Amino acid sequence: MNETLLRGLTPSVLGILVRRGADFAAAEDAVQDALVEAIRVWPTDPPRDPKGWLVTAAWRKFLDATRADAARRRREDLVDEEPAPGPAPAADDTLRLYFLCAHPSLTPSSAVALTLRAVGGLTTRQIAQAYLVPEATMAQRISRAKRTVAGVRFDRPGDVATVLRVLYLVFNEGYSGDVDLAAEAIRLTRQLAAAIDHPEVAGLLALMLLHHARRAARTSPDGGLVPLAEQDRGRWDTRMIAEGVAILQAALVRDRLGEYQAQAAIAALHADAPAAEETDWVQIVEWYDELMRLTDNPVVRLNRAVAVGEADGPRAGLAALAALDDSLPRHTAVAAYLHERDGDPATAARLYAEAAHKAGNLAERNHLTRRAAHLNALR
């Protein structure tokens, strides 16, 4: 039994049922039942058209489940009238699911859970493990999400930006347990990019690939954080970088710039440098300026201050930083870094220690504490 095949087919079968008018929750139950039957039947009696088989089985399960005695006759007639599932435009149906799962009425966490379940075909247990919550909690989150979108019908395309935000949330969760959420986000974004022609979808896919390509170099064997400048660039996945750059270039040519393309351009400039010292910081600052025009995100302004510090020297970086609210996450860490570069280890050490105190994850806290200790030892 090919689990990957089944997982790949699930969203489009689900999409077809939803398009035919099945309620989302009922459609999902029906698809699950059909999958169970497939696992039982296929090993001895493999179908010629797996997707057609699943659609037929799932539609029958759906009708079985919704059939009331009074309406039995009428529904059976409906089944007879239903055209045989041919080679349906699979991409469109899956696309519906992306938009349904990222519906604005859902909270971000519900949208993420529903997307992983319905579009990604992950089990509730796998999603719960990845998010380190009990399975029952995740089951509730998903069924509430299903109830929320139960009455939603699709008469117009949804908001691509919302779908992309959900996929980026999944990507940023990284991985734990047996599901690599970053890889899963890339798989889903690829699928979306194949179904929809939109420069920002390509931009997000490029961005994910460019980040993912550096993953092996980003942590030391003991789990510590390795900053970009100190990463062993030989461990970067050059094929993935080349793919990301190619996708980005094709998107940029279309001259419909968006924030994901701009972020990917920055990531591409980092990936392009054979050594940290050869990074084109001037161009990176220019992309940050573009990004600031597109989105007024304080994190972007903070990152821009770092880039200015590299392009025009630490004093210029500190001047850019002075204009920002110092309660921003990582503001203190950036200040510490720029003071260190400016040849002021005493201030830098104090700020690194302060930044470590505020850090939101262990790898980052350990890294900042180590920087502070290193500078203190030099004095």
Next chain:
Amino acid sequence: MAKYLLLKHYRGAPASVNDVPMDRWTPEEITAHVGYMNDFADRLKETGEFVDSQALTPQGAWVRYDGEGRPPVTDGPFAETKDLIAGWMIIDVDTYERAVELAGELSAAPGAGGKPIHEWLEVRPFMSPSQHTIAE
């Protein structure tokens, strides 16, 4: 989503507003209190925000390594001077504001006279397990 630890203290927290020790409540008041806590947990299970919840006994001890080949040292009969944790609940919520809202609700559990205890709960964010790539 982010996880938060809601800590309930036996001692060490500022005094509650309705600060009557539980052993002076009526049995009905105790039942009402326990019912409130259970309902609260059930509601969070329903919303998909519940992660874990445990109560602890007050019999805490401090333990310390005392050198090679020697048994660990445990502290003496002075435990009553320490901060003591009575229990915890772990929630997984969309925002910090939601965590505070829920802690406030938990603090309103009824005590003596059927009135809210207004006890102080400690809210502590978990270190996030993953590195967020956007700010690399």
